[in-house]
Amino acid sequence: MFFRLGDIFEEVSMKGLFDIVGPVMIGPSSSHTAGAARLGLMALKILGEPVVKAEILLHGSFAKTYRGHGTDKALLAGIMGFEPEDDRIRNAIDIAKERKLEFSFDTVDLMDAHPNTAILKLTGESGKCTTIEGSSIGGGNIVINRIDAFEVHLTGQYPALVVVQKDKPGLINKITGVLALYEINVAYMRVFRQKRGQEAMMILETDEDLTDDVLKACRVASGVITAFAIPAI
Amino acid sequence: MISFNSIADLIKLAEDNNTTISDIVVKWEEENSQTSPQQQYEVMARNWEVMQESIEKGITNQQKSLSGLTGGDAVKLEAYKGKGYTGEAVLAAAASAVGVSEVNAVMGRIVACPTAGSCGIVPAAVKAAAEKNGNTEEEIVNALFTASAIGVVIEHNASIAGAYGGCQAECGSAAGMAAGALVQMAGGTPEMVGTAVALAIKNLLGLACDPVAGLVEVPCVKRNGFVAVHSMVAADMALAGVKSVIPVDDVIDAMNRIGKSLPRAVKETAEGGLATTKTGLELAKKIFGR
Numbered sequence: 197m198f199f200r201l202g203d204i205f206e207e208v209s210m211k212g213l214f215d216i217v218g219p220v221m222i223g224p225s226s227s228h229t230a231g232a233a234r235l236g237l238m239a240l241k242i243l244g245e246p247v248v249k250a251e252i253l254l255h256g257s258f259a260k261t262y263r264g265h266g267t268d269k270a271l272l273a274g275i276m277g278f279e280p281e282d283d284r285i286r287n288a289i290d291i292a293k294e295r296k297l298e299f300s301f302d303t304v305d306l307m308d309a310h311p312n313t314a315i316l317k318l319t320g321e322s323g324k325c326t327t328i329e330g331s332s333i334g335g336g337n338i339v340i341n342r343i344d345a346f347e348v349h350l351t352g353q354y355p356a357l358v359v360v361q362k363d364k365p366g367l368i369n370k371i372t373g374v375l376a377l378y379e380i381n382v383a384y385m386r387v388f389r390q391k392r393g394q395e396a397m398m399i400l401e402t403d404e405d406l407t408d409d410v411l412k413a414c415r416v417a418s419g420v421i422t423a424f425a426i427p428a429i
Numbered sequence: 430m431i432s433f434n435s436i437a438d439l440i441k442l443a444e445d446n447n448t449t450i451s452d453i454v455v456k457w458e459e460e461n462s463q464t465s466p467q468q469q470y471e472v473m474a475r476n477w478e479v480m481q482e483s484i485e486k487g488i489t490n491q492q493k494s495l496s497g498l499t500g501g502d503a504v505k506l507e508a509y510k511g512k513g514y515t516g517e518a519v520l521a522a523a524a525s526a527v528g529v530s531e532v533n534a535v536m537g538r539i540v541a542c543p544t545a546g547s548c549g550i551v552p553a554a555v556k557a558a559a560e561k562n563g564n565t566e567e568e569i570v571n572a573l574f575t576a577s578a579i580g581v582v583i584e585h586n587a588s589i590a591g592a593y594g595g596c597q598a599e600c601g602s603a604a605g606m607a608a609g610a611l612v613q614m615a616g617g618t619p620e621m622v623g624t625a626v627a628l629a630i631k632n633l634l635g636l637a638c639d640p641v642a643g644l645v646e647v648p649c650v651k652r653n654g655f656v657a658v659h660s661m662v663a664a665d666m667a668l669a670g671v672k673s674v675i676p677v678d679d680v681i682d683a684m685n686r687i688g689k690s691l692p693r694a695v696k697e698t699a700e701g702g703l704a705t706t707k708t709g710l711e712l713a714k715k716i717f718g719r
């Protein structure tokens with residue numbers, strides 16, 4: 197388990213006015229439609245380039261009711277970069293076909309995963325592939341639970357810096373040093389690894405947007421394999 | 430630093446500052462999210478614009494939903510509204526609320542208020558009130574801030590999600606929000622706002638969330654019509670000087686406790702109530718092919 201201050205504050209802090217009256221969205225369901233669109237959008241931002249192929253697996257309530265809620269359309273719409281309030285969501289399947297985006301939907305049993313969970317296997321126009329697992333947790337809010345081999349926790353509420361690095365001492369210091377230099381404040385930070393001493397990933401959710409200069413400075417730090425930014429959605 | 434944990438706190442803040450609940454919560458939001466009152470006004474005015482568009486579309490839209498379960502009822506009500514027992518304004522509100530909910534069901538654009546399943550109630554009631562009172566856009570937008578504040582407190586002390594609290598959490602919360610907004614739009618006091626919220630929610634306590642096939646359609650679409658009217662009655666009672674014996678925050682506490690004790694089968698699982706009637710099960714089978 198990851199200890200996260202935000203988890204504690206989320207329990208006691210109140211929603212904002214526009215969480216209650218709002219958001220503007222395409223129906224019929226904030227979790228099965230608006231949240232699904234945000235999951236697709238977030239997956240697109242993580243891939244970082246236009247998608248040419250999407251294999252989508254649906255679990256739980258998503259698997260049972262996706263046709264009635266338009267979850268499939270919303271996910272595809274998000275993958276094509278449409279916002280949850282974009283009324284092209286309704287025609288997303290046709291639009292994807294027009295754009296020659298190859299896609300498939302299937303159901304999957306992920307055991308005790310959140311009932312509204314999807315796995316998106318995306319291929320970008322450069323041939324880059326990534327597999328993302330995420331859940332729509334209510335009110336249009338989402339959590340990305342997995343990026344490729346890494347278990348993560350990413351909400352899309354903040355810009356995020358993702359660094360894949362060798363699991364060795366001192367790297368966190370280097371990266372936070374870069375952020376300090378560019379006066380970027382860290383809201384949440386998590387470090388994940390597969391095995392001790394192998395590849396590890398850190399995700400830093402920040403208050404400020406992450407510029408190319410920041411990314412370049414992170415990439416040249418020794419031990420860093422790659423660093424990229426995911427904008428807030 | 431503005432802080433509140435209850436509707437009573439909001440009423441006291443408004444009374445002590447000789448202002449409205451909306452005025453208090455806009456300052457509160459400014460402190461919390463660093464958005465100026467002007468920026469907030471713009472977002473809420475856009476929400477109102479989308480609400481109005483969804484009503485206009487709703488009362489003319491004949492399209493059936495993806496499942497085929499709903500569609501076309503708002504048009505029927507709109508055509509009938511001059512002939513009804515309850516009067517044209519009331520039936521127009523019912524038509525608007527059903528219409529917005531039908532727009533939601535056909536994947537149209539709506540404002541979640543507080544949820545997509547309850548999205549027709551506040552817009553329909555507020556539109557009916559604005560037509561009756563001749564409210565300005567500013568008064569309407571301010572009333573939506575008050576509605577939102579009520580929802581913030583409910584979400585904090587109970588729930589606005591059917592999966593946690595049953596339909597009382599969605600349509601019940603929307604009724605409270607709408608009733609409070611309508612009192613403010615008629616120039617009622619913050620105390621009357623609180624009373625209207627109490628009356629509206631009190632009379633929807635325990636409402637099951639048992640949608641057929643798990644879709645936001647049956648009974649949700651027509652229920653939006655009923656509850657919009659319900660919220661207007663609650664506002665009228667409060668404006669007439671009727672009090673609630675049980676204070677508003679106690680009502681919200683009751684809603685929270687009832688929500689927790691409701692069986693899972695009637696909390697948006699489609700495993701009980703209307704969803705598992707003979708007809709409900711047959712429809713689900715027809716829609717999902719199993």
